[in-house]
Amino acid sequence: MMDNHRKKITLNANQIGEALLELLTLRNIEYFFAVGSGTDFPAIIEAYLEKQSHYPKPIIAVHELPGIAMAHGYAMVAEKTPCIMLHTIVGGALGVMGIINAARAKIPLYVIAGRTAITEKGQKGSRSHIVHWGQESFDQGTMFREFVKWDYELRAPEQLETLVDRGLAISQSQPQGPVYLALPVEISGAPIIDHKVYQSPQLTPVTAGIPDELSIKKAIELLSKANNPIILVSMLGKSSAAVAALVNFAEAMSIGVIESNPSYMNFPQNHPLHLGFDVSAYLNNADVILLIETPVPWLPNNQTLSDNTIVISLSDDPLYSQYPYRSFPNDLSLSGDPSQTLTALLKQCPVQQNNTKRLAQYKKCRQFNQKTRQINIDESRNLTPISPIWVAHCLSQVLQPLDIVITEFILDLTQTCFTQAGTYFNHASSGGLGWSLGAALGAKLAKPDRRVFCVVGDGTYTFGVPVATHHMSRLHDLPVFFIVLNNAAWDRTRMASRAFSNRNTADNKNNIPLCELSPTPAYEDICKAAGGYGEKVTDPNELPSALIRALSIMEQENKQVLLNVITSKSK
Numbered sequence: 001m002m003d004n005h006r007k008k009i010t011l012n013a014n015q016i017g018e019a020l021l022e023l024l025t026l027r028n029i030e031y032f033f034a035v036g037s038g039t040d041f042p043a044i045i046e047a048y049l050e051k052q053s054h055y056p057k058p059i060i061a062v063h064e065l066p067g068i069a070m071a072h073g074y075a076m077v078a079e080k081t082p083c084i085m086l087h088t089i090v091g092g093a094l095g096v097m098g099i100i101n102a103a104r105a106k107i108p109l110y111v112i113a114g115r116t117a118i119t120e121k122g123q124k125g126s127r128s129h130i131v132h133w134g135q136e137s138f139d140q141g142t143m144f145r146e147f148v149k150w151d152y153e154l155r156a157p158e159q160l161e162t163l164v165d166r167g168l169a170i171s172q173s174q175p176q177g178p179v180y181l182a183l184p185v186e187i188s189g190a191p192i193i194d195h196k197v198y199q200s201p202q203l204t205p206v207t208a209g210i211p212d213e214l215s216i217k218k219a220i221e222l223l224s225k226a227n228n229p230i231i232l233v234s235m236l237g238k239s240s241a242a243v244a245a246l247v248n249f250a251e252a253m254s255i256g257v258i259e260s261n262p263s264y265m266n267f268p269q270n271h272p273l274h275l276g277f278d279v280s281a282y283l284n285n286a287d288v289i290l291l292i293e294t295p296v297p298w299l300p301n302n303q304t305l306s307d308n309t310i311v312i313s314l315s316d317d318p319l320y321s322q323y324p325y326r327s328f329p330n331d332l333s334l335s336g337d338p339s340q341t342l343t344a345l346l347k348q349c350p351v352q353q354n355n356t357k358r359l360a361q362y363k364k365c366r367q368f369n370q371k372t373r374q375i376n377i378d379e380s381r382n383l384t385p386i387s388p389i390w391v392a393h394c395l396s397q398v399l400q401p402l403d404i405v406i407t408e409f410i411l412d413l414t415q416t417c418f419t420q421a422g423t424y425f426n427h428a429s430s431g432g433l434g435w436s437l438g439a440a441l442g443a444k445l446a447k448p449d450r451r452v453f454c455v456v457g458d459g460t461y462t463f464g465v466p467v468a469t470h471h472m473s474r475l476h477d478l479p480v481f482f483i484v485l486n487n488a489a490w491d492r493t494r495m496a497s498r499a500f501s502n503r504n505t506a507d508n509k510n511n512i513p514l515c516e517l518s519p520t521p522a523y524e525d526i527c528k529a530a531g532g533y534g535e536k537v538t539d540p541n542e543l544p545s546a547l548i549r550a551l552s553i554m555e556q557e558n559k560q561v562l563l564n565v566i567t568s569k570s571k
Contacts (some may be wrong), residue, residue: 009197016157017043017188019195021055023164024083029200031074031082031445032056035067035095038087040114043188056083059445060475063468064091066438068109069353070472073406075107076425079240080446081172085183086113088135089143092242093490096143097432102178103147103322104295105263106238106426109178110164115140115153117185120136122435125185144180145348153182157192164560165201174316174337187221199551208316208337210344219290219312220348222332225251226288226310228358231257232279235293235428237264240319240421242339246292247271249342253354254364255290258282262413265424271416273362275412276369288312290345293338295320295429305329314341314556339556357360373414385568388412388485394543395455395483398551405446407455409492410485434463437482441469444478451481451555458486458520466523470530473560477506481554482527482562488518488567495570525544527562 021044025030027102032055034041034367046330048058061067064086071082086095092113102109116135119126128134141151149169154163167179210216223229231250236242246267250257255269256275257569267274275282283305291297291313298305305311311329313319313441318333320326334341353485383442395405401420408427418424425443440454456464461484494515524534533553536548543565550561 004448007199009199011192011195011197013047013192013195015043015047015188015192016154016160016190016225018047018050019143019157019160019192020044020164020183020188021047021051023161023197024056025054027164027199028228029056029083030078030080031059031071033059033061033067033071034063035061035071035084036087036091038091038114040116040183040185041085042125043085043185046087048112049112059410061438061468061473062475063093063465064278065066065098065434065463065465066441066469068095069435069438069464070442070445071109072098072102072105072107072435073425073439074446075102075109075442076105076238076439077404077422078441078446080081081108081110081168083112086111088114088116089137089140090135092140092143098435099144099178099180099225100147100430101180101428101432103437106176106316107178107236108176109179110171110483111144111148111169111178111181113180114141114188115182115184117415119186121242121419123186124390125189137259138326140182141180143479144178147178149177150178150403151180151182153184153231154187155184156187157190160195161197162203165203167203167426168201169203174206176206180381200320202538208335209338210336210341211334215332216341216344216348219332219334220312220350222288222312223255223290224350228282228285229255229288229290230251230275230282230286231255231290231292232260232294232297233257233266233292234260234295234297235263235266236338237262237266237421237424238293240340243421245342245346249346249349252346252349253356256282256358256365259413260294261426261429262424263426263428265418265421266292271415272359272366275362277567281365290314291328292342295326300327300471312339358514358544369414372385380540381542383568384486384538384540385566386543389415390540390543391455391483391485391565391567392416395453397544398547399453400451403451403453404440404443405453405455406436408436408442408457408460410456410457410460422560433460434465435468436460437464437466438472440480440482441472441476441478446479448478450549453481453483455483456485457491458484458488458517458523463521467529468524470527470532470560473532474530477558479532479554479558479560482548484523484562484564485567486520486523486564487567488516488520489569490515490517523564524562525562529559532560532562533557534562534564536566538566 314334392412527534
């Protein structure tokens with residue numbers, strides 16, 4: 001039993017704003033993200049004026065979208081929970097997309113939003129501006145409720161400790177996710193007298209354990225007897241420890257691993273059992289599939305599964321209960337912590353499964369993938385506009401093993417070789433674009449000694465509020481390497497239009513309605529305006545030297561850089 005169990009201490013605070021920050025400090029919250037500070041922040045600001053160095057370090061975010069994404073990126077890379085404060089319903093409205101992204105990515109965030117003063121006069125925090133009437137809603141939490149695990153409103157000083165600890169415990173319990181607390185202005189400035197709190201939280205997160213022994217043995221039996229088992233994985237790399245556990249298990253069972261729309265680096269790309277990213281190449285022949293943290297393993301409209309294929313799903317929520325509609329088969333659920341469950345599965349392996357025939361097939365598959373990769377490089381190296389394949393290849397030549405890359409559906413992973421956990425991060429499946437810009441700043445905040453790259457398309461770059469992002473990069477001294485693949489189009493929409501069209505009209509036109517963005521701004525100048533370095537690249541032969549030049553500037557001058565790379569549209 002811990003020495004400070006049930007031990008109480010007196011908070012050194014005169015009002016709720018101070019007490020909140022004091023309590024967050026006690027609970028080891030490292031950063032307080034002040035996102036779009038407004039007229040509901042004075043009590044917090046006053047507290048920082050009194051004891052700024054004592055509280056969680058304040059991070060000013062000048063816009064909600066990159067601000068919440070930055071907190072998300074920090075939590076994702078540091079594997080810690082940050083606290084975020086939004087400005088009433090207006091900041092909340094702008095921040096909802098970030099909350100959705102965090103919910104689908106299972107990222108723990110403690111989100112606070114001020115609530116406009118409920119009194120018109122007579123109190124220290126009573127309404128003092130015309131907006132204070134229009135900013136009140138009947139139920140402020142309703143805009144968040146579907147995408148947070150818990151929401152409440154602080155109504156009295158005596159509730160503070162319970163609501164902080166309860167929110168943190170729920171947010172950090174598996175499956176993790178954001179929580180929300182409303183903080184009325186009058187309450188935030190309310191006096192607090194001789195208020196005692198527990199030195200350690202009385203509520204702790206609920207951790208997922210491992211499935212029952214019968215289910216573990218059944219899974220091993222099915223995988224051991226299978227002729228063509230495969231492992232599909234997407235979000236396992238959220239836990240760096242789980243990556244090593246998967247490597248050990250896959251090696252013991254001689255089962256190939258496919259990263260299906262990966263959000264993380266889930267399995268080393270240079271490993272003999274890494275079979276790439278094309279699920280369709282293996283789906284039809286698989287007799288047993290182990291899904292590990294894979295919300296969308298394949299696209300049913302394009303890819304089919306044999307009726308005889310057995311599907312085992314391993315996740316802290318194998319049914320993905322937050323998804324309203326999801327029909328992927330699930331013959332055996334392994335509900336538990338993926339890292340611990342993989343370790344438990346490994347212990348049940350009777351002997352090393354050295355399937356020579358299967359390993360030979362995997363070797364042929366990897367050789368084919370490598371040959372295809374080289375063909376694509378050779379075909380793309382001189383194309384103008386520049387091919388996204390060539391961009392990915394050139395980037396891979398300058399990446400070091402521990403560099404961090406943040407992207408949104410744009411980086412061609414067949415041209416990369418990520419081998420270390422915590423080095424690759426892609427957008428969650430929610431589709432709230434613009435996330436990666438702020439997330440890259442958060443990654444740099446979490447790992448200041450690592451080089452961080454953000455690779456985005458031009459549409460996504462705009463969604464990420466680049467003026468605010470570059471401002472925040474300079475404001476907090478977080479140099480990131482931004483690469484914009486600029487094809488002057490919403491290319492995903494163009495691709496969807498071609499797939500949808502029955503008359504092939506989209507196939508026959510380069511200028512597709514509602515998708516074209518030309519002429520685009522000089523994105524490199526936006527970075528320059530915030531004190532960074534920017535360069536436009538149009539010649540594929542100049543791209544390698546441009547990457548090296550920008551890297552040198554980022555490292556030697558410690559400032560953000562951006563390459564505006566003019567790339568081709570999808571065909």
